Amino acid sequence: MTSENGASPRPVAGPADDSFHVFDTTLRDGAQREGINLTVADKLTIARYLDEFGVGFIEGGWPGANPRDTEFFARARQEIDFQNAQLVAFGATRRAGGSAAEDPQVKALLDSGAPVVTLVAKSHDRHVELALRTTLDENLEMVRDTVAHLRAQGRRVFVDCEHFFDGYKANPDYAKAVVRAAHEAGADVVVLCDTNGGMLPAQVQAVVATVLADTGARLGVHAQDDTGCAVANTLAAVDAGATHVQCTANGYGERVGNANLFPVVAALELKYGKKVLPDGALAEMTRISHAIAEVVNLTPSTHQPYVGVSAFAHKAGLHASAIKVDPDLYQHIDPERVGNTMRMLVSDMAGRASIELKGKELGVDLGGDRALVARVVERVKERELQGYTYEAADASFELLLRAEAEGRARRYFRTESWRAITENRPDGTHANEATVKLWAKGERILATAEGNGPVNALDRALRTALERIYPQLAKFELVDYKVRILEGRHGTESTTRVLVTTSDGNGEWSTVGVGENVIAASWQAVEDAFTYGLLRAGVDPAE
């Protein structure tokens, strides 16, 4: 391997070049992750993102095994105009004692219309005997027959050797015999799978090198992350000569997960100097990672390598002062190369340097005023002690900063009181009603609204009260709402922190509220969101 700055970069292989495969299995193996449950529409959306990112192969599912996957292949062929990827159908070798030509499961693979088929084959002798309940010889025949039949029907075939590394440990000759059977029957790539995920990189490298030398087959790798080494195991296989890597977006997959597509591809492009994506695609990686998380309805991991919001975030005062000198001293790559950005975090560990940098980022110059910076640091410490966090609530932090800098808080309205009622009626329907009483521009305003929940009702009541005076509010929309219970072992008596993201169509901002209950905390976050939105719109503060 050669590094980003290394002396002997490998020959460049473009994505249209078949010499190296980035193979994505988010839609098949990734969907095994606990908590993921994809509709056909979800699968189509994810396939579009993966194609845009530029993977060479998208494994879409197991047609025939469930109606959702069959429908996905039918619709993907009609609805998606793939620019980079080929669609792959996943299935198993034919049943023991039958023939591939008459196997209904094999037929469903052909019916899917996918130009490429990945066949899963057993390569661990105990699995053949105990799980498949057939002989070792018949298993080899099942591989040969199924590969040859699919090849005869004009399909490209990859063979996934399930449990390969455990099988190789138990019976290396048999494991290699499966690789040879697949290779000789016409499989283009034989993929060595660490299905149970127990391997470490040095072991993977040794096994892949031996199998490559002994069989002459083109090899791929499929790693699971049970030792926390899936990315490294994938790269170790590449070091040993594998030219096909199977990954999933964000590392989704069963148990701990699969090899994460994003750090694998980033390492290949940025550390190996190996071009595996179309031009410009790497810079879309952060956006595409987050978009896929959105579709599968999982919060994007904040600490994911390269693409997490924390991946280039700096907190410690020690680093913050050095970063002012030269950011490259403290980053392994320029975050813009993967579409991410450096962030300075505001926290009570931060010294003056971080607060000044953060102020600059927000366009508030604090450079000259040491006393002011010290006051802001104090104020942040105080609030964080109460449960606030400004790391994910830039808008609330900017309001705090401006309040200190300007000597008073920006206020467009003053709340006198509010009330929210949620009712479950005897007929099973719910009613939510909120009333707010507030002052704005010298006027006392009362407003009541209904909503589908108490927070929604309060949000609507606040809009109703204010929109005559501040018509800009009409454009505000709450686009994300997160609740976190602090001190999690005290059940409903805990402190609650709410983070709200609001949009005005041109941009988004995030605010925080903390309170002894979810309604009170939400109210604070919504108040800040409205205040910041009006500030952002250039409205003059006036109570």
Added chain:
Amino acid sequence: MTSENGASPRPVAGPADDSFHVFDTTLRDGAQREGINLTVADKLTIARYLDEFGVGFIEGGWPGANPRDTEFFARARQEIDFQNAQLVAFGATRRAGGSAAEDPQVKALLDSGAPVVTLVAKSHDRHVELALRTTLDENLEMVRDTVAHLRAQGRRVFVDCEHFFDGYKANPDYAKAVVRAAHEAGADVVVLCDTNGGMLPAQVQAVVATVLADTGARLGVHAQDDTGCAVANTLAAVDAGATHVQCTANGYGERVGNANLFPVVAALELKYGKKVLPDGALAEMTRISHAIAEVVNLTPSTHQPYVGVSAFAHKAGLHASAIKVDPDLYQHIDPERVGNTMRMLVSDMAGRASIELKGKELGVDLGGDRALVARVVERVKERELQGYTYEAADASFELLLRAEAEGRARRYFRTESWRAITENRPDGTHANEATVKLWAKGERILATAEGNGPVNALDRALRTALERIYPQLAKFELVDYKVRILEGRHGTESTTRVLVTTSDGNGEWSTVGVGENVIAASWQAVEDAFTYGLLRAGVDPAE
């Protein structure tokens, strides 16, 4: 490296043996993670857990740099009776142009009373010049002088070479000169740090091997996870001869995080056959990982290797049927070795086999009744479509299962209606009041209660209404409460899912509720929690 089942296990080194160091820096480097903010009490609690787990060294912080860390060292010495670990103070080499004996920062390290000191030293030439603003020679002198002074005062000294790998790439001779200076001045271990986290395992292994051969110093490794390879990088350094690994619990740390203590130690013990923990400690790993997450107030990562609740969870129908034959075919280790357990997940991808296994796990025999299993699968699919999840709500699943098996739902009470009011008064105080109207044992009961939030008020009103009829309720306590907004891009109009964990002092159970707002969803989860708790207590259902 040799595997768990390998032929030539390395010589066993017990934890009391100094030949291999497990060095934890959760309290110092781990605390840099975004969102972590530790009090002195938190640090003491975590130190106790780490000592119980059996790490050899606990880096407690930077005494003198902030008052919290100074206080931690003072209190840890008095309050903790360490069984396995030695306390380590972290600090920097003396200032340029001064003397270690007169450096106030160095003096604070001695004043901490810690028997071991880790000194951070610059080893990258550009960092010396730009961040430290001194000469390369003076930096070497700073290392020698500080190490020698601390040694003369009876301290054991480890030296962290910051940015070592980047420095080695830029100027290998200077990087090695820093290692030699530390080694010759009396440092016991020189730790090569991948501070920016950009390395890959093969590179780490090559550099560590060369530095070891060229300097003869005892080497350690400190890896950050920016490429997703921190665990593998740590093991690669061990493969090359490093005998000291620096890690953090759950991989906490700045940006993406540090090398995760748990998979590193598990790999050493289970894959290398190298004893690095006291007897029995590994089996406490899952509990200790979760306990530390609790203290730092971060939700434990469900997908963390070895210790995540999903780490040994099986979902796919394919696997589930094979697992009935032999669980070891589908697990890289026995989960009990790390204190975790195998789980069968209930999800709409699950076939009959998973539902049957899950039933068995819960003590409900479904073996003979195929129609019943099919009905349960259908019902789970239906509910999951609405937003329910049973993967983390075993008690709600058991209620569903019993309702299908017994032909009707267990019901101890029937809710007629409820109402929750949250009010923010003009004086700034909050009031929360809830009223429930229900039927139990033929009686109509009305109850009203106050609480610190609307859910708490509803919980109390429900108890008030029922506790005369079901005195068992008095023991129930809500111990955890989680809110998740589904379809996260629709703000407060989204569907809300609530997971509640309830305890009766002998055990805990989890229930789920889904609704258009947080109050309605919470009510459902609390209703299920009370129902399951009464079932668990052996109370006869009777409306």
